[in-house]
Amino acid sequence: MTLHAIVPAAGIGSRMRATLPKQYLPLAGTSVIEQTLKRLLQVRGVGNILVAISESDTYWPGLGISSHRRIQKVNGGRERADSVLNGLRVLRQKADDNDWVLVHDAARPCVRVTEIEQLIETCSSRGEGGLLATPVHDTMKRSDNANRILETVPRDNLWHACTPQIFRLGELTEAIVTALESGYPVTDEASAMEQAGQHPLLVECSSSNIKITRPDDLALAEFYLGSE
C-alpha cells in the first residue's frame, strides 16, 4: 500500500491562552509539533508528511524538522478541514486516488507509534477507513445553554474520536469537498465520510493520545511522554 500523511498544524490554539500557537509550546525538550512529527516519521510505511502551516506563521521555518527531507509544508486554511483539504489537493497532484492518507493533528504528540501501525494494519487489511478512538467511561450529560442538565446520554457505544484517521485519498477529498459545500460541520475526517454514507472503523487507542487544548494538558503530555 502507498501511504501519505497530512498534519494539520495551522491553528492558533486560543484556549491555551499562550503567546505562541500551541503546536510550538515547549514539550519534553523540544516542542509539541516536533514530538508529533518525530513519531509519525517512525511509523512503518508512511512516505512523505505534508504539514499544513498558517500563511502568517513565522515559527515553522525556525524548527530544524521543517527541512527534513520527508516533510513538506503546505498552506493551512481557515478551519481545520480547510487545512486538511489543502494538503489533500497538493497530494492529489502526484498521488493515486487509491493511496491511503493518514491525517494526524499536530496537537496530539503522545500518540503511540504502535497504535498508529495497528490502525494502518486493521484498516488496510479490511479495505476500510477508520480512526483511533477511546471509549467513553464517564456519565454523559447534555445541557441547555445555561449549563443545566437536560438529559443523561447513555454512554454505551459512545467514543472520543482521536487522530490519526486513515482514508483513501480520492474518497476523503470528495467527502470533505461535498460536506463543506453543503455546510456540514467537518470537525474530523470521519464526519465527512459519515456524511458520504460510510461507517468508519473505530480502533481503540490509549487515553494518553490527548489533544493539547488547555494549559494543564502540557504537564499531562510531559508525564505521558516520560512514562513510555
Ligand code: C5P
Ligand atoms: O483547534 P483544534 O485543537 O481542534 O485543532 C486541531 C488541529 O488542527 C491542530 O493541530 C491545529 O493546529 C489544526 N488546525 C489547522 N488549521 C486550522 C485550525 C486548526 O490545521 N485552521
